[in-house]
Amino acid sequence: MSNETISLDQLTGWLTRFHDLVTEQVSYLTELDSAIGDADHGSNMTRGMGAVVEKIQASPAGAIDELFKGAGMTLVTSVGGASGPLYGTFFLRIGATAGPVGTLDAPGLASALRAGLDGVVARGKAEAGDKTMFDVLAPALEAFDAALVDSLDIPSAACAAYSAAQTGRDATEALLARKGRASYLGERSIGHIDPGAASTSLLFQALAETLGQE
Amino acid sequence: MKVNQEVSEMKKLINSAETVLADSLAGVAAAHPDLHVDHVNRIIFRATPKAAGKVALLSGGGTGHEPLHGGFVGEGMLDAACAGAIFTSPTPDQMLEATKVADRGAGVLHIVKNYTGDVMNFEIGAELAAEETGITVAVVVVNDDVAVEDSSFTAGRRGVGTTVLLEKIAGAAAEEGRDLAAVAAVAQKVNESGRSMGVALTSCTVPSAGKPTFDLPEDEMEIGVGIHGEPGRRRVPLAGAAEVARQLVEPILADLDFTGAPTIVMLNGLGGTPLIELYVMYAEVRKILDAAGITVARSLVGNYITALDMAGCSVTILKADDDLLHLWDAPVNTAGLRWGI
Numbered sequence: 001m002s003n004e005t006i007s008l009d010q011l012t013g014w015l016t017r018f019h020d021l022v023t024e025q026v027s028y029l030t031e032l033d034s035a036i037g038d039a040d041h042g043s044n045m046t047r048g049m050g051a052v053v054e055k056i057q058a059s060p061a062g063a064i065d066e067l068f069k070g071a072g073m074t075l076v077t078s079v080g081g082a083s084g085p086l087y088g089t090f091f092l093r094i095g096a097t098a099g100p101v102g103t104l105d106a107p108g109l110a111s112a113l114r115a116g117l118d119g120v121v122a123r124g125k126a127e128a129g130d131k132t133m134f135d136v137l138a139p140a141l142e143a144f145d146a147a148l149v150d151s152l153d154i155p156s157a158a159c160a161a162y163s164a165a166q167t168g169r170d171a172t173e174a175l176l177a178r179k180g181r182a183s184y185l186g187e188r189s190i191g192h193i194d195p196g197a198a199s200t201s202l203l204f205q206a207l208a209e210t211l212g213q214e
Numbered sequence: 215m216k217v218n219q220e221v222s223e224m225k226k227l228i229n230s231a232e233t234v235l236a237d238s239l240a241g242v243a244a245a246h247p248d249l250h251v252d253h254v255n256r257i258i259f260r261a262t263p264k265a266a267g268k269v270a271l272l273s274g275g276g277t278g279h280e281p282l283h284g285g286f287v288g289e290g291m292l293d294a295a296c297a298g299a300i301f302t303s304p305t306p307d308q309m310l311e312a313t314k315v316a317d318r319g320a321g322v323l324h325i326v327k328n329y330t331g332d333v334m335n336f337e338i339g340a341e342l343a344a345e346e347t348g349i350t351v352a353v354v355v356v357n358d359d360v361a362v363e364d365s366s367f368t369a370g371r372r373g374v375g376t377t378v379l380l381e382k383i384a385g386a387a388a389e390e391g392r393d394l395a396a397v398a399a400v401a402q403k404v405n406e407s408g409r410s411m412g413v414a415l416t417s418c419t420v421p422s423a424g425k426p427t428f429d430l431p432e433d434e435m436e437i438g439v440g441i442h443g444e445p446g447r448r449r450v451p452l453a454g455a456a457e458v459a460r461q462l463v464e465p466i467l468a469d470l471d472f473t474g475a476p477t478i479v480m481l482n483g484l485g486g487t488p489l490i491e492l493y494v495m496y497a498e499v500r501k502i503l504d505a506a507g508i509t510v511a512r513s514l515v516g517n518y519i520t521a522l523d524m525a526g527c528s529v530t531i532l533k534a535d536d537d538l539l540h541l542w543d544a545p546v547n548t549a550g551l552r553w554g555i
Contacts, residue, residue, distance in 0.1 A: 040302050084331070
C-alpha cells in the first residue's frame with residue numbers, strides 16, 4: 001500500500017487505536033483533570049471513544065465521511081462536557097471535508113484535518129496559548145503540513161505531527177489557562193499539563209502508531 | 215478486587231459508580247408521581263404539562279448538584295431538566311428531545327449555567343432544534359460567581375446560586391402567561407442582579423474518580439470554590455463563621471450596589487454541611503448586610519445547588535424589585551421548593 005494515501009481501514013484503525021490509548025491512559029487523564037478541572041476527562045473520553053468503537057464494530061462505515069460523521073455524532077451525543085462537542089466537531093468536519101471516498105491522498109488528509117481544527121476553533125473559540133487542545137492540534141497539523149512539503153509520505157508526516165503534539169502538550173504546563181474550567185484557577189493553573197492537550201497528543205500518537213504498523 | 219476497593223475508599227451509598235445517575239433517576243421517578251422521567255434520554259418532565267400557549271422552561275447540567283435541576287421541575291418552575299453524567303454537561307440530543315416535548319407552542323427558554331461544556335452542548339442542542347423543528351428557543355446564560363474575575367481572557371464567571379432564584383422567578387413569569395421575550399427578559403434581569411460566592415471546607419468525591427478531587431488540609435478552607443470541586447482562587451486558614459461570612463459577603467457587595475432595593479438572600483449548603491451550620495452562617499451574613507444598610511426582603515436557607523458531598527456553603531444576593539418579589543412569592547410546587555400551594 002502506498003504511503004501517499006490513507007485508506008478507510010487505516011482511518012478506522014486510527015480511531016480504534018485512539019480508544020485503546022485513552023483507555024490505557026484513563027487514570028493519567030483523570031489525574032491531570034483533577035489538578036485543574038473536574039476529574040472527568042479520562043472517563044468521558046473512554047466512554048465516548050468506547051461508543052465510537054462499538055458503533056464501528058456493529059456497522060462498519062462504507063466511506064470515510066460516514067466513518068467520521070458517525071464518530072463525531074457519537075461523541076457529541078455520548079460524552080457531554082466540553083470534550084464531546086470539541087472532539088465531535090473535529091471529527092464531523094473531517095468527515096464533511098473528506099467526502100464519500102474510500103481513500104485520501106496526503107493533501108486530502110491534510111485539508112480534512114485542517115477543517116477539523118477550524119471546527120474546534122469555531123466551537124471553542126480558543127486561541128494559541130490558551131492552554132487547551134488547540135495548543136496541541138495546531139502545532140501538530142503545522143508539523144504535518146510542513147512534513148508533506150518535503151515528501152508526501154503520510155506515516156512520516158504523522159510521526160512529525162506526533163512529535164510536535166508531545167512538545168505542544170508539554171508546553172501547556174507553563175501556560176496560564178484562559179479557556180474552560182481551568183481558567184477559573186488563574187495563576188494556579190500554571191504548572192499542570194492541560195488534560196485536553198494530553199488526550200489530543202494521544203490522538204496523534206494513535207495516528208503515528210496505526211500507520212507505523214502497516 | 216478493584217471494585218470493592220474503590221467502594222470502600224469513598225464510602226458512598228451507591229450500587230456502582232457507573233449506575234449512580236440511572237439509579238438516582240429511578241428513585242426520582244418512584245418518589246415523585248407528579249414527575250415523568252424519560253430514563254432513556256435522562257430527562258425529567260412534569261407528569262402533567264402546563265397549559266398550551268405558555269412558555270416552557272428547560273434547564274439541565276451535570277448531576278451532583280441536587281436538587282438542581284430536576285428537583286425544580288414542576289408547577290411554577292421548570293418544565294424539563296436534562297441530566298448529564300456527574301459534573302458533566304448533558305448532550306445536545308437530550309436538549310433537542312426535551313425542547314420538543316416541553317414546548318407548549320409559545321417557545322422554550324433554555325437556562326444554561328456558564329461552563330464551557332454546558333454552553334457548547336446547549337448551543338448545539340439549540341442549533342438542532344432550529345434545524346429540525348420550528349420551535350423558538352431563547353437562551354439565558356447564568357454567570358453570577360464573583361470568585362471568578364470577569365475577563366474576555368477567561369471562560370467568564372460561573373453559573374452558581376443565582377440559577378436557583380432565576381428558575382423560580384422566570385418559572386413564575388412563564389406560569390403567569392408572559393411571552394417568551396418577557397420571560398427571557400425577567401431571567402436576564404435576575405442574572406444581571408444576582409451575585410454569589412462560595413467556600414469549601416472539604417473537597418467532594420466524584421464516584422467515577424473514587425477519591426477526593428482536591429486535598430484540603432484540616433485547618434484550611436478554599437474561598438471562591440466552584441460547584442464541581444474545582445479549586446477556588448484562595449486557600450486560607452479555617453476561621454469562625456463570622457469571619458467566613460465576611461470573606462463571602464464582602465466581594466459580593468464590592469461587585470454590585472445592593473442598597474436602595476429589596477434583596478433576596480440565599481444561604482446555600484454545598485451538600486456536606488448540616489443545616490444548623492447554614493443557619494449559623496446565615497445569622498452572620500445578616501449582621502453584615504444589616505450593618506451595610508441592605509434590606510433583606512426574602513431569605514432561603516438550605517441545600518439547593520450542591521457539589522456532591524462537599525462541606526461548605528455559598529451566599530447569593532439578588533437585587534430585586536416589586537415585580538421580582540411578586541414572582542418569587544408566586545406558588546411553586548416542586549420536589550426542591552414548595553410554597554403557596
